[in-house]
Amino acid sequence: MPLREEKKQQTRRDILTAARDLIEHHGYRDAKMRDIAAAARLSYQTLYNYFPTKALILQALLLEDIDQAAEQFKAVLSHFVAGEIKLLDALEALNRIGVDLVASGDRELWHIVMTDLLAEQREATHIWHLINRSGHETLATLTDQAQQRGELSLRADPAVLADTLFVLSDHATMRYVMAPGTAKAAILEDLQAQTLLLVAPYLKQ
Template sequence: MGLREEKKAEQRRAILDAAVALFRRRGYGRTRVQDIIARLRISEATFFNYFPAKDALLDAFAEEQLDETAVNLAMLLNQKDLPVPDRIRGLMRLWALGLSADRKFSEIMTARSQLLSAPQGILREKVLRNYQLFERLFAEGQRRGEIRRDAQPRQLAEMLEGIFTITAGNWLVGWWKDESEALEPRLMHAVEVFLDGCKPHKPAGPSRRKT
């Protein structure tokens, strides 16, 4: 990367970091583009050179989250010494703790970004890439005899993603008004139920004759 590209990357990073800090402090709706450029002392034109609208900031952050997930999944695929179900547990726990540590901003991402609704363009491409990595992980579990083989890896990936999205999303927005449980134990219980259903079927033992 040349010096010019480095400076552009640094400016883009500074805009994104400033925006996220303001979103956390004021909320997304109360933060204007003018607030972001005032914090950085840059022109409006400079901001729009990097991001076409305020919503694009959330999409950019979502892309970073997807890239981080891809790195984590690639690492899990290389951890051959661990059973696949244990690798999945570790990733889900990591996600739950990450959301819990930054609940306010995570709620903004859930409500405002395309990530959980209808991702388009590069965001969609990265979501599909991560699905493919999850598919590879489940396929490995099937080859190792750790995951049932009568379900497609893609469908298993969809089911796990659905469990995470609904459980985490409901927790973030306070969907259940009487819910006081932390996200991590709640999500991990759901993951355990899912993984229990993913266990290979045991062959039926010989039937005993009645005497």
């Protein structure tokens, strides 16, 4: 990597480290852009050149977690395609990854994404689209492959089933983030039960 590009990457990492530290100590809304610039030992203009808005900093902080979840989705799908796990096992694993994505990170940051998403803020919508695309594509491939290998009845429409499974997972994730008193275990238990009720009638015995 050229020295100039390496320096840019380091500056970006410094900004994100400073931002995460300020957000953890003061909260997202009270972490000001000028304070982030000062903590990263940069001018405000330099910070602006990298991240014009605080929402874009939030997006960058969460993208690492999103990328990791996407890789986990792929791993589950690979195990399923290889015949190492059954459909319900794969769905249970995908549900857990989806909930863990928001449970293992900063709940306040995800709450900001959700509330901004409901207000149709562009940056928040982009973040949620990244998650949706990865999760939905995995479910679509999974249900299609399950029918092709005879585990899922021909009565089922794989695309519709994938859409419905995704809606269930999406709703569970939003419930967890938007209701701070809700335990992860309870969310997962409900989601797994709903998944079983939906899929069981279409499983071949």
